[in-house]
Amino acid sequence: MIKSENHKIPKDFTNYLMETVGLSEPEAQKLSLPLTRMSYEKGNVLLKKGDVCKHSFFVEKGLLRSYMLDESGKEHVIQFAPENWFIVDRSSVYFNDPSESYIEAIEDTDVVFIGEDFMCHAAEVSQTFGRYNDKLLHNHIRQMQKRINLLLGATAEKRYLSFIEMYPDLLLRVPQWMIASYLGITPESLSRVRKELAHKNFKPS
């Protein structure tokens, strides 16, 4: 876990603010540059169960995941976050509750800390940002609903196919057993599903 205040100034969050959120360059820089940045090595834990989650993480480079443990100690992946994604335990942040989940680096990862204070500040500075943040929230809800619909009824194969469709870039970067965990099936089952698909001449990529 390496602090990287200045060893390199990643401008990716700045770019994100300009290109995706739609801020002007001066606005984006003014908001982005003062933020805290950290680098984590593969396997590092950014948030663990019991911690109160104080901010979102924006991924500038690398890959994170969040997951939780059920009563029997099995992991369930909640979300993956590659470049330009946010990841956070929203319930923990909003309600100031201890987190139920963990956040962990799947690859060496550079992140920006986005605290609630920043959110408020940014929403004042730029109305555009406030609206964008709201949009993120609603996208999150929509995506969760989609996942619930899949879990309510779709077979292992359909879940996997829909995963490929939604996150094709993650296929090569995420270990298979984590994908299985995300889909709610065992690694063995996923292996067999893939075999079946290959047999039916299915080519990803």
Place this chain on the structure above:
Amino acid sequence: MIKSENHKIPKDFTNYLMETVGLSEPEAQKLSLPLTRMSYEKGNVLLKKGDVCKHSFFVEKGLLRSYMLDESGKEHVIQFAPENWFIVDRSSVYFNDPSESYIEAIEDTDVVFIGEDFMCHAAEVSQTFGRYNDKLLHNHIRQMQKRINLLLGATAEKRYLSFIEMYPDLLLRVPQWMIASYLGITPESLSRVRKELAHKNFKPS
């Protein structure tokens, strides 16, 4: 589908604003009274796939549910909404997209229409309301996450037990096959789960 502008003025949303949201009586009345109210009979459809959902429904009396159909035409219950609950297709409202889901009355139901215009207006009139609305949104997210966790791994029995715990009052009002649909299992399976539980001396009530 009966319009009930004035045949009886239900004051339940007003009470909700006072008791749950925390507004003063004059504030609550000022906001609540001008709203559109409707009554629906059991079986009526309030929103159907393809419609753009323009507002939330607040249930003053009765019971609603939302559900969607998968490719094979099977229903999946998304949410139930008894008295003092909101129900809405948030994605449809926010993104102005045609709805993927249906909303239907399980019992004869009186609802209040809560449009986005109202939300904005109310947030101006009362800061308390703005904050409360935000809280609703985050509660929604938290609840969806809880459901995902259940669907990722819990057996039919565990899902049912957790349903009982969360919504004990719905047990007697919702037909069993709808609960099964909400849990992502078949009505037959739920029937057997209940039999098992009864056999183990389990009493809901």
Place this chain on the structure above:
DNA sequence: CGTCGAATTGATGTCATTCAACTACAGTGG
């Protein structure tokens, strides 16, 4: 190399689905 975790494969078990028959009950119309 040797080690360790990931992935594959096979044998077997378990849980939920499917399909079908049957009961219970509410609503409808004769």
Place this chain on the structure above:
DNA sequence: CCACTGTAGTTGAATGACATCAATTCGACG
């Protein structure tokens, strides 16, 4: 008042999908 009908719920037997357990292979890394 009594069939007739349709829907909900239950039950049984057969099937199917995925899990579990164990053995093996593969590949990355020290």
